[in-house]
Amino acid sequence: MKFSSREDIEAPVASVFAMLSDFETFERSAIRRGADVQRVGDHDHPHVGQAWEARFQLRGRERQTRVTLIQYTPPTEMVFESESGGLDTLLEIELIALSQKRTRISVEFEVKPRTLSARLIVQSMKLAKGRITKGFKLRVADFARDIEHRYSRSA
Numbered sequence: 001m002k003f004s005s006r007e008d009i010e011a012p013v014a015s016v017f018a019m020l021s022d023f024e025t026f027e028r029s030a031i032r033r034g035a036d037v038q039r040v041g042d043h044d045h046p047h048v049g050q051a052w053e054a055r056f057q058l059r060g061r062e063r064q065t066r067v068t069l070i071q072y073t074p075p076t077e078m079v080f081e082s083e084s085g086g087l088d089t090l091l092e093i094e095l096i097a098l099s100q101k102r103t104r105i106s107v108e109f110e111v112k113p114r115t116l117s118a119r120l121i122v123q124s125m126k127l128a129k130g131r132i133t134k135g136f137k138l139r140v141a142d143f144a145r146d147i148e149h150r151y152s153r154s155a
Helices: 013-020 023-032 114-129 129-155
Strands: 001-008 034-042 051-058 060-074 077-084 089-099 104-113
Touching: 001 013, 001 129, 013 104, 013 129, 023 034, 034 077, 089 114, 104 114, 104 129, 114 129
Parallel strands: none
Antiparallel strands: 001 104, 034 051, 051 060, 060 077, 077 089, 089 104
16 A cells, blocks of 8 residues: 655755754654654664664554665655564655755655554555545645745754
């Protein structure tokens, strides 16, 4: 099951990529929301193979996941894969410079079940695909506006 969205951001592609690859900010955000996030291996600078293990509460149950950066091509692309409870996910983020001060961000999120219980979860997601897609697009749009706002404050 795939979800995708595109947004235009009033900021240069290099600045947008720099904000997206500031992983410490994302780690702190997840910790503030109650997740336990642990880096795996060397994290002096972003690189392929960089990974995180996280534990968090979702729908009343503790979940665990491992997220790995599998593709890192500055300043245009990052791809993450994760594994959690029988679900494999792939998150692809692509940036395209539309002009010197305008960037298009494309985000694709794919969920693949590996177990019977995960297949049931994906099946229920398919029943609510319209609502989930709308929520996904709203989150990407909010994220793009946040990047724009952060860029305008720093410029």
